[in-house]
Amino acid sequence: MAKFSAHILEEIQQRCNIVEIISGYIPLKKIGKNYKTVCPFHQEKTPSFMVNEEKQIFHCFGCGVGGNVFSFIMKIERLNFPEAVSFLAEKAGINIALNTKDEVSCSVVAALYKINELSSEYFFRNLAMSALAESARKYLSGRGLDVQGIKNFKIGFALNCWDGLLSFLRQHNLSDELILKSGLVISSSSKKLYDRFRNRIMFPISNRQGRIVGFGGRVFSKLSPHDNNIKQAKYINSPETEIYKKGNILYGFNFSKEFIQQLDYVVVVEGYLDFIVPFQAGFKNIVASLGTAFTLEQILVLKRYTKNVVIIFDADEAGQNATLRSLDVLLDAGMNVKIVRLNNEDDPDSYVRNYGREKFYQIVKQAKTLFDYKLEILFSKYSQDIPEEKALIAFEMLSTINKISDAVVRAAYITQLSEKLFVSEQVLLNELKKIKTSVIDNKNFLNTQIFNKHKTISSAEEMLVALLLNDLKMLEKVKKNLKYDDFKNPVIKEIMKYLFVDNVNAKNIAISLQRTDNSALNRFVCRILAEDFGIKDKGKSFTDCVRKIKKDSIQVKLDALQRQISMSSQDGANNLLREYSYLIKEQMSI
Ligand SMILES: [Zn+2]
Known part of the structure; x- marks a missing residue:
């Protein structure tokens, strides 16, 4: 390892103001003496990442990371200490003479x-x-x-x-x-x-x-x-x-981030040239998703710069239910989403070349809200005259409305939907309530069950296993309510298969599970046994877990049906739709 003299380190630190360095990565807001922002090292919605200029340190109250300018660079650039020193020295224009190149260990x-x-x-x-x-x-x-x-x-x-x-x-x-x-x-x-x-x-x-x-x-x-x-x-x-990591990258973001912040909205396109051609033409608040569905990481990065997203689809992908569903993630994260759908032959690249930047700007300005856009697509696919199809339209729209965080906006959309579907607002509100209680996301679910904040438990399925390993008497009740196919996690499915089929007794269950030659299963069981999750109320947790797993299992079937419906002929689709609405009712009744 290279050794740097204290003198050099001090000089680098003096020339690299931590506020300037960090704001090169994330926008900082001054609040009193400190600067605050959303932590780049963990996912959060309210800022708990603090930078103190006077002391030249940073600290995150959410995840506990902290340190000086060197530690920040090490962490964000994923460098070791000597590399971080060279990185900052270069920025500061300081020449650090090293004896030989090998001294800097090259990770x-x-x-x-x-x-x-x-x-x-x-x-x-x-x-x-x-x-x-x-x-x-x-x-x-x-x-x-x-x-x-x-x-x-x-x-x-x-x-x-x-x-x-x-x-x-x-x-x-x-x-x-x-x-x-x-x-x-x-x-x-x-x-x-x-x-x-x-x-x-x-x-x-x-x-x-x-x-x-x-x-x-x-x-x-x-x-x-x-x-x-x-x-x-x-x-x-x-x-x-x-x-x-593909899910972390937005192509072109390094070029466009300042413009996105200035203009307070971002246009998301698909390919390299769809980014490059408009950017070259002067339309600069743009990024390319490179064709993958939005990940939470990408969205949280964007959200530090703007909440307003306009997505441009070409004609083939635009109508797919999967595409529409993927946009709900954006709503979930509190973003405002609008959509532009291009005509058959166009993509943003050819559009800008053929019609120019001004025209491109015009179509972006005329983007539809996700609500209008989704409704239009659903109306083109399903008929309002067939009750099951109408129910499906309502369900899909309500799922989207459910994700909108602003209550006033939500209410306005309910009114609009009521007018479009000729269904009373009260009926829609009742249905919305059902969706709300049926879709409990994992994080909220776990937070209501567990004391221990540093838990490594990550799903209802895991919690059920933890409960079972502590008290095998619960197994009978599990058997009554669930099939082992209801479990999604393959390791847990294995465990359940074993518990359901073989007669195990409470004393040796942990031991015999650990003896199987499935190493993933071994590791899993050891982890569950080693930890005290601090489950608040075991009886209630148990019932809640069973319900959640059942609902999730039906959701998997619903998603599969959705895909089938979108691909099948009209007659076939009608049969599938009946099955679909039957399953939805079953899911809601749990
Ligand atoms: Zn943090």
Whole structure:
């Protein structure tokens, strides 16, 4: 480990004001002497992350992290101490002379950043200079991307060969093991290494701080006739690595975050060029989801900058129930959601190229609320004249309304829905109440049951196992109310199967469970046994758990039916709908 003199560390600390450094990552609000914000290290809705400028420290009252500017950088950039020192020294313009390079211990994370950075330079140079990249350059200029645009987004090109990147990285003294870990190179079954990306336009994917963590590669030319048998995906991406978690990334966010904060709304598109082309044209409060459904992590990041989201869908994905459902997560997190649906041929990239930025701005301004949008889709799919279908429309809309946190907004939507469906508000309110009590989310459920705040228990299923392991007499009651198929967690399903089928007695249950050769099951049972969860009222908890598991189990069936309904013919759908409304009634009666 490198040793830094106290003098150097002090100088770095003096030049790197903790308030400035941290606000480079998250916006800080001054409250009295301190600055406050939402903690970047744990999920929370109200800010408990505090920065004290005078003492040059930070502390989170929610999760307990804290420290000085070095600890902050170590944590947020995932660096070790020497790396954090170099990182800040560079920012402060201080030259830290180290005896030899080896003194700074090079962690895997730092190596992965380096590999991605080097690869980006390599791909970029290919695109700029290689004669073999001519058609890729043509493709990009056809998309309106000039040299400056290509530079801004570090777009590159992977040559059509098996070891272009591989030999380039090897020249930089990187071990094969590390190169493999980056995911940019793959090992064949005969242990031969080869490039993952070949003959593709390369888009570097950066994290919020602008460091490259992975790549997306796009095919850009029609395949030549003799390639007909080879199926090529339009896009391939880096696999997840220690520095690249897909659910955490919003493409382009490192470029657009300030604009999003300034304009107080964000436009979410799907692909790389859907981001790049509008951004280049001056529409800058934009990010790309890269085609995955929204994750809570992404939403919480966005929420630090704005609560207002406009999502642009192209025609095929827009109507799918799964897509609509995924938007409820945004409402859950307290975001305001609007939707734009483009016509068949358009995506944001082509739209901006064909009609210009102003027109694009116009359609964003005319975005529909999630409520209007969802209702329109449901009306186009289901008929109001068939009672079951009408009930389904009401149920879907009420589930969405249920997620809206503002009571006034909720009431306004109930009124609107009542007018649209010709159903009295009172009836809708009654149905809404049923949904409210039937959908108890896991966290709330557990919080009402347990004293111990640092619990590792995470579901009703786990709690039921904990209760059972303490008191096997409850097993009879479980058997009466549930089937082992009602359990979702595969390990718990295994346990239940064992308990339901074999005759076990209370004394040896824990021991015999631990003796099975299923190691996941072993670990699980040990964890449950080792911990005191502080369950408040065992009898009540037991009944609540059984109810919750039953409801969840029906929900799984409902979701499956939903998918079937959306894919089946009209006649088939009607039968499924009957089953659907029957299950909903059953779920609500539990
Ligand atoms: Zn925290």
